[in-house]
Amino acid sequence: MTATAAQTAPATDLDWWRGGVIYQIYPRSYQDTSGDGIGDLNGITARLPYVASLGVDAIWISPFFTSPMKDFGYDVSDYRDVDPMFGTLADFDRLVDTAHRLGIRVMIDLVLSHTSDQHPWFQESRASRSNPKSDWYVWADAKPDGTAPNNWLSIFGGGGWQWDVRRQQYYYHAFLTSQPDLNFHCPEVQDELLDVTRFWLDRGVDGFRLDTINFYMHDKELRDNPALPPERRNAKIAPAVNPYNHQEHLYSKNQPENLLFLKRFRELLDEYPGAAAVGEVGDAQFGMELLGEYTRDGHGVQMCYAFEFLAGDPLTAQRVAEVFDKMQAVAPDGWACWAFSNHDVTRHVTRWGLDAQGARCYAALIMALRGSVCLYQGEELGLSEARVAYEDLQDPYGIEFWPEFQGRDGCRTPMVWEPSNVNGGFSDVKPWLPVASEHLGNSVAAQETREDALLHHYRAVVALRIGSEVLRKGDQLDTQAHGDMLTFTREWQGERIFCAFNLGGEVCTTHMPEGEWQFIEGVGGMDPRKGTGGISLGPWQYTLLRAA
Structure with a gap:
């Protein structure tokens, strides 16, 4: 292809x-x-x-x-x-x-x-200190006492340096000893x-x-x-x-x-x-x-x-x-x-x-x-x-x-x-x-x-x-936690969506931004309480509301 x-x-x-x-x-x-x-x-x-x-x-x-x-x-x-x-x-x-x-x-x-x-690059690099790929990996001499060049560690545990008998040098590996760093x-x-x-x-x-x-x-x-x-x-x-x-x-x-x-x-x-x-x-x-x-x-x-x-x-x-x-x-x-x-x-x-x-x-x-x-x-x-x-x-x-x-x-x-x-x-x-x-x-x-x-x-x-440009590309504004309730607003080219998530096991109530909001169908959660300017969500419920 x-x-x-x-x-x-x-x-x-x-x-x-x-x-x-x-x-x-x-x-x-x-x-x-x-x-x-x-x-x-x-x-x-x-x-x-x-x-x-x-x-x-x-x-x-x-x-x-x-x-x-x-x-x-x-x-x-x-x-x-x-x-x-x-x-x-x-x-x-x-x-x-x-x-x-x-x-x-x-x-x-x-x-x-x-x-x-086992990559051919490393096989060539470790063969000598003068071959064309000799510096393709991180090689370093031992300290005078034979120990590793520095204290760097491997994320898989232990030291990050491995002695190579061919070059008589250490090579660095941030992960397994079989994964030399380029x-x-x-x-x-x-x-x-x-x-x-x-x-x-x-x-x-x-x-x-x-x-x-x-x-x-x-x-x-x-x-x-x-x-x-x-x-x-x-x-x-x-x-x-x-x-x-x-x-x-x-x-x-x-x-x-x-x-x-x-x-x-x-x-x-x-x-x-x-x-x-x-x-x-x-x-x-x-x-x-x-x-x-x-x-x-x-x-x-x-x-x-x-x-x-x-x-x-x-x-x-x-x-x-x-x-x-x-x-x-x-x-x-x-x-x-x-x-x-x-x-x-x-x-x-x-x-x-x-x-x-x-x-x-x-x-x-x-x-x-x-x-x-x-x-x-x-x-x-x-x-x-x-x-x-x-x-x-x-x-x-x-x-x-x-x-x-x-x-x-x-x-x-x-x-x-x-x-x-x-x-x-x-x-x-x-x-x-x-x-x-x-x-x-x-x-x-x-x-x-x-x-x-x-x-x-x-x-x-x-x-x-x-299907929503505002959720894909919009800004995220006013991200707040009210106990277990997380709220924020997404905005994009004049469109606004208010998002509220109850990330806990108890009923949560909080205030909403001013304005008229319409429930977005198919998402779930509960309608805002009418006439109170607040929103109440049960455990693990959420709602997304679009500005009217």
């Missing part, structure tokens, strides 16, 4: 990403068609009519590149090919073509900060990664999710990171048991030179009208500030994937108001891509202890917030976090920190399509991770026949957002 394939993509609004809804697919766990218990690209293609029924703008497919799979595809050994377990490049081309015919854009997960240690200070590395980006754009993709976008650059001087005081530590990025939380990562990531590379990346992206990127900002202390920097003035990515609503803390009305107050203070022109669940965190239904009413309320909330939206496969079914026995664990993160942290397998178990067998319609053989038995009753087929199913509610609130 050539560059002309990109022209077949949905082409109505080139700013589709602004307020767009993106559906994340974890390919290992979506649909197996090859009979090996692992999902594949043809499985995604087969299920695209279902995705289209959700009404989303785009899909984001987690990595499917050639890989030894020590971190399940986030350790790439060939950026320009498909791992055989997922299919072929021809299968990918069919996926893109089918998605475009259904009006769905395709975004893929680019992991640029590091590769697999050296973005080397111009040839940047050029090659931009060429990889062009390869997929020419193949027809509509954009990218950029993994760990703030990890690209490191401090050239390799200065030690300072200690982080206990009161500033949190488990937003890494679990509390991980010593990674004990440092302020001033020098191992978040470097100002990163903006120069992102400018080059955006210039390439802009050659393909309608192409967009969302960057994952992995930082517990400065995530919102980086979001503002990386999406500013068209010089970076269009949106950044924020972790504020992926943390373990309960998402209270006060918490939402604080996040938007901070964003207004440090990133007023930034554009977030909000998510409640993804492939790295406990599913939010479990994380926040939500019942069916609560799940409906939060589904409507994320569709009403300023920013774009990422939904994670199975979220629309209300899937809970699966309990995976230790002997079934696959995630190296969970194996390392078990049992205090049980890893990411519980949110990665296979999608459930129908309830008639133990594999939920995902595969005819034993899946790579067991299907949670408690998920079967929430399968797609089971919910399609129930009028009150959460799946239908997701379709309704996605349709509301997609």
Whole structure:
């Protein structure tokens, strides 16, 4: 498939990403068609009519590149090919073509900060200190006593440096030892990664999710990171048991030179009208500030994937108001891509202890917030976090920190399509991770026949957002918490929508803005109390009102 394939993509609004809804697919766990218990690209293609029924703008497919799979595809050994377990490049081309015919854009997960240690680039780089790729990775001499060059840590636990006997030097790895970091200070590395980006754009993709976008650059001087005081530590990025939380990562990531590379990346992206990127900002202390920097003035990515609503803390009305107050203070022109669940965190239904009413309320909330939206496969079914026995664990993160942290397998178990067998319609053989038995009753087929199913509610609130310019692109004003009641107003080109959400278990009452308001049909909640200027909502109820 050539560059002309990109022209077949949905082409109505080139700013589709602004307020767009993106559906994340974890390919290992979506649909197996090859009979090996692992999902594949043809499985995604087969299920695209279902995705289209959700009404989303785009899909984001987690990595499917050639890989030894020590971190399940986030350790790439060939950026320009498909791992055989997922299919072929021809299968990918069919996926893109089918998605475009259904009006769905395709975004893929680019992991640029590091590769697999089996990538030919690293194999050449480690061979000597004088080969053409000798500086493509972050190499450094040992200290005089033989210890690592500095105190940088790995997010997967332990030190971030690994001794290599071939070069008699250490290489840096922010993640697994088998995931050496690329050296973005080397111009040839940047050029090659931009060429990889062009390869997929020419193949027809509509954009990218950029993994760990703030990890690209490191401090050239390799200065030690300072200690982080206990009161500033949190488990937003890494679990509390991980010593990674004990440092302020001033020098191992978040470097100002990163903006120069992102400018080059955006210039390439802009050659393909309608192409967009969302960057994952992995930082517990400065995530919102980086979001503002990386999406500013068209010089970076269009949106950044924020972790504020992926943390373990309960998402209270006060918490939402604080996040938007901070964003207004440090990133007023930034554009977030909000998510409640993804492939790295406990599913939010479990994380926040939500019942069916609560799940409906939060589904409507994320569709009403300023920013774009990422939904994670199975979220629309209300899937809970699966309990995976230790002997079934696959995630190296969970194996390392078990049992205090049980890893990411519980949110990665296979999608459930129908309830008639133990594999939920995902595969005819034993899946790579067991299907949670408690998920079967929430399968797609089971919910399609129930009028009150959460799946239908997701379709309704996605349709509301997609059909409303004010919810997609409008400003968000006067975000306030009144106990458990969250209120704000969205405004766009003279249109106003007042939003109120009761994020608690008791009846809440609050005042409304002055003026005449009309209830928006199909969203739910309760009408404003007539003649009082107030609004009353029961537990987990919400209402959206349009200014008359």
